[in-house]
Amino acid sequence: MSTTEPAVLDAGHGGERRLHPMSWLFVLLQQLRQFIFPLVALVFFGRGDRNELWPLIGVGVLVVVSVWRYFTYRYTVQDDRLVVRSGLLERSARIIPFSRIHNVALQQSLLHRVFRVAEVKLESAGGKRPEAEMRVLALDDALALESLVRRAGQAAPGVASTAAATAPERRRLLHLPPAELVRLGLISNRGLVVVAAAFAGTMQMGPQDAGPRVMEELMRAAGEQLVGYGGAHGFDTGDYIVAGMALLALAAAALRLLSIVIAFLQFYGFELSEEGRRLTVERGLAARWRTSVPRRRIQAWTLREGVLHRLFKRRTLQVDIATGADPSSGQRPVHELAPVATPEACDGLVEHLLPRGGWSRLEWIPFERRAWWRLMLPDIPFALLASAVLAWRFGMPGMLALAWLPWAAYLARRRIAAAAHARNAVLVAVRDGWWSRRWRFAEIDKLHVVALQRSPVDRRCGTASVLLDTSGGGLNSPPLRIPFLPLEQARALHALLAAEIARRPLRG
Numbered sequence: 417m418s419t420t421e422p423a424v425l426d427a428g429h430g431g432e433r434r435l436h437p438m439s440w441l442f443v444l445l446q447q448l449r450q451f452i453f454p455l456v457a458l459v460f461f462g463r464g465d466r467n468e469l470w471p472l473i474g475v476g477v478l479v480v481v482s483v484w485r486y487f488t489y490r491y492t493v494q495d496d497r498l499v500v501r502s503g504l505l506e507r508s509a510r511i512i513p514f515s516r517i518h519n520v521a522l523q524q525s526l527l528h529r530v531f532r533v534a535e536v537k538l539e540s541a542g543g544k545r546p547e548a549e550m551r552v553l554a555l556d557d558a559l560a561l562e563s564l565v566r567r568a569g570q571a572a573p574g575v576a577s578t579a580a581a582t583a584p585e586r587r588r589l590l591h592l593p594p595a596e597l598v599r600l601g602l603i604s605n606r607g608l609v610v611v612a613a614a615f616a617g618t619m620q621m622g623p624q625d626a627g628p629r630v631m632e633e634l635m636r637a638a639g640e641q642l643v644g645y646g647g648a649h650g651f652d653t654g655d656y657i658v659a660g661m662a663l664l665a666l667a668a669a670a671l672r673l674l675s676i677v678i679a680f681l682q683f684y685g686f687e688l689s690e691e692g693r694r695l696t697v698e699r700g701l702a703a704r705w706r707t708s709v710p711r712r713r714i715q716a717w718t719l720r721e722g723v724l725h726r727l728f729k730r731r732t733l734q735v736d737i738a739t740g741a742d743p744s745s746g747q748r749p750v751h752e753l754a755p756v757a758t759p760e761a762c763d764g765l766v767e768h769l770l771p772r773g774g775w776s777r778l779e780w781i782p783f784e785r786r787a788w789w790r791l792m793l794p795d796i797p798f799a800l801l802a803s804a805v806l807a808w809r810f811g812m813p814g815m816l817a818l819a820w821l822p823w824a825a826y827l828a829r830r831r832i833a834a835a836a837h838a839r840n841a842v843l844v845a846v847r848d849g850w851w852s853r854r855w856r857f858a859e860i861d862k863l864h865v866v867a868l869q870r871s872p873v874d875r876r877c878g879t880a881s882v883l884l885d886t887s888g889g890g891l892n893s894p895p896l897r898i899p900f901l902p903l904e905q906a907r908a909l910h911a912l913l914a915a916e917i918a919r920r921p922l923r924g
Contacts, residue, residue, distance in 0.1 A: 432490045432501075436533045439489075439552045440482040445527075446551065447478045491550065493564065498538070500548050512547045516540050518738070519750070520562045521707040524555075529704065534558040538565065566694050566708055585691070589765060590754055592686040600683060600756040601676030603724040608671050610678065683755055688765075695769075697750050709750045711769060713738045715862050715886040716896060719762060719855040733762045738887040773843045773859070780836035780847060787900040788825070788832040790873065795824035827851065837898045844884060844913070846898055856896050862886050863917050868910045870903075880906035884913070 485502075492499040498517075500510040519539040528534055532555045537546040553561065592600070601607075651659065684701035696708040716736040725731055733754035753769075754762055766775045799820045806814025830850040838845045838857075845857030865885040874880050880903050884896040901909065 432492050433557070435486055435489055435550060436531075436552050436554045436557075437486070438531055438533065440479075440486040442528070442533070442535070442552050443485055444478055444482040447482065448475070489550075491548070493561070498548065498565070510548065512538060514565050517547065517565050518713050519707060519709045520565050521546075521705070522558055522562060523706075524700075524704040526702045528552065534706075536561060562706075562708065566691060566696075587690045588687060589690055589695075589768065590686075590688040590757060590761065592683060592755065592757075594680075594684075596756055597679045597683055597686075598676055599728050599730060601679035602672055603722070603728060603730065603756060604675050604679065605671075606678040606682075607674030610674065611671065679755075686755065688753055695750065695753070697753075707750055709737055714769070716856065716858040716893070717766065717770075718894065719766075719853075721759075721849075721853040723851060725756075729758060730756045731759050731762045732756060733765060736886065736893050770843070770859070774840055775843065775857075778838040778840060778843065778845060780838045782836045783832055783900050784902075785829075785832055787879075788828040790877075790900060791828035791831050792821075792824050793873070795820065799824070839909075844896070844898075846896060854894065856894055858884065858886050858896055860913065860916050861920050863913065866910055866913045866917060868906060878903050882906055882910050882913070 488503055490501045492501075496514055498512045498514065500512065502508055502510075517538045517540060519537075521537040521539065523535045523537070524533075531552075533552040534555050535552050536548075536550040536558050538548040539546050550558075550561075552558075681701045683699045685704075686699040687697070689696045689698075690711075691708075693711050694708050695711055696706065698704065698706040714735045715738050718734045718736075720732040720734065721730075731754070732752065734752050735750065737750055753765060757765075763776060766773070799818055802820075803815050803817035806817050808814070827850065831848070834847070834850045834853070836847045838847075842859055842861075843857050844860055844863075845855060847853070847855050863884050864887055865883075867883040867885070869881045869883055870879075871881075879900055881897055881899040882901065884898075886896065898906075898909070
């Protein structure tokens with residue numbers, strides 16, 4: 417997807433516009449994906465010549481619907497809004513103010529790139545579905561519409577044409593060269609996720625237990641081949657151990673290689689840029705994906721640093737965006753501002769995007785060291801249950817599972833020593849983890865709720881937790897929670913933040 421500056425649409429004077437002439441083909445392909453299984457079933461299970469015509473009739477109906485959509489879909493660019501008209505028998509007109517559009521997403525599959533077209537989705541913060549979904553526009557028109565929405569959304573109402581005429585300077589904040597994508601693949605576990613998903617899909621394949629039987633047969637055949645090879649070459653016990661370790665190493669290398677391939681497919685040409693008050697992310701190898709979002713829609717920030725991150729001296733910077741998008745709808749808002757970058761680059765991004773936050777100058781307050789056993793509590797029942805089951809199955813050697821408890825205690829002590837929280841006039845932040853580190857922070861102006869929570873253990877120990885809630889957090893977003901505070905300190909922090917939230921306007 418070209419990132420060169422497109423010609424700007426003339427807001428208010430462009431008249432009605434149509435989709436790309438080939439848009440019907442992409443709508444047809446989208447519909448065929450939904451009906452492919454019924455059509456295949458008709459082809460293979462239909463009886464007689466007459467029934468075999470039904471798949472062709474079904475495809476013909478879908479072609480008519482797709483062409484119908486092309487001729488009945490119109491959009492008009494006005495001074496401060498976009499008007500979308502669709503339908504022939506049942507007509508609808510959707511008026512979308514530019515100020516309500518919070519995310520502009522451009523998507524290109526490989527076929528889109530062949531025809532130089534793009535799918536455009538205009539998304540708001542409150543909707544479960546896009547406000548407008550244009551499938552498809554010519555690439556130049558798509559980029560021009562994105563540019564117009566981006567600029568008009570930054571201007572005051574009624575002056576969108578002026579905003580479109582004066583383009584803010586575009587600045588590139590981060591670019592990932594191929595070497596960084598290799599590091600991302602080595603750091604991430606995307607290959608393992610894909611293999612696990614494929615394994616789960618295979619287990620669900622076919623009727624009843626067909627999937628498990630297929631996997632069992634494959635594993636048995638592979639085992640017989642390995643044992644037969646070892647027997648033919650006179651392997652002893654040590655040779656089998658070495659061979660097993662070599663196979664594990666080969667599997668691990670294959671998974672990392674797969675992760676690198678996936679990293680290139682997803683993040684090739686990754687670029688984070690800034691234009692005015694909007695951030696734009698573009699990435700992808702075969703399929704390209706480009707989306708922009710106002711900086712004000714960022715609700716919370718997360719810095720991650722795992723063991724492999726530290727080995728390569730890298731971190732990951734993620735954000736939560738205020739959007740009502742349903743993950744099942746296929747919408748993909750900005751999530752990773754830096755999939756992988758040096759700690760200095762991540763801190764520089766935070767300082768640039770939150771200039772008033774004073775991120776590098778935060779004064780971190782450690783938690784009380786004696787709270788380490790609270791972090792260890794979830795491991796105790798797991799270790800006891802595992803040791804009981806193993807002892808019942810293998811006798812006294814199964815009690816070795818209790819050796820996990822000293823290691824869990826050591827990890828808990830290291831975690832509590834590294835954990836801390838911080839607050840200034842702009843930010844509130846929590847730091848956690850030792851083996852894998854995480855920093856979670858948000859602007860006080862973005863907080864929606866401040867809650868004081870006390871578990872039975874908290875009441876026993878005279879402590880409490882302060883839970884801070886923002887808009888936009890997903891299932892994978894960790895909570896912004898300050899635990900293990902002495903009760904009086906937690907109440908004071910809760911009252912202070914509640915007063916700040918009540919006093920300040922919600923920024924959103």
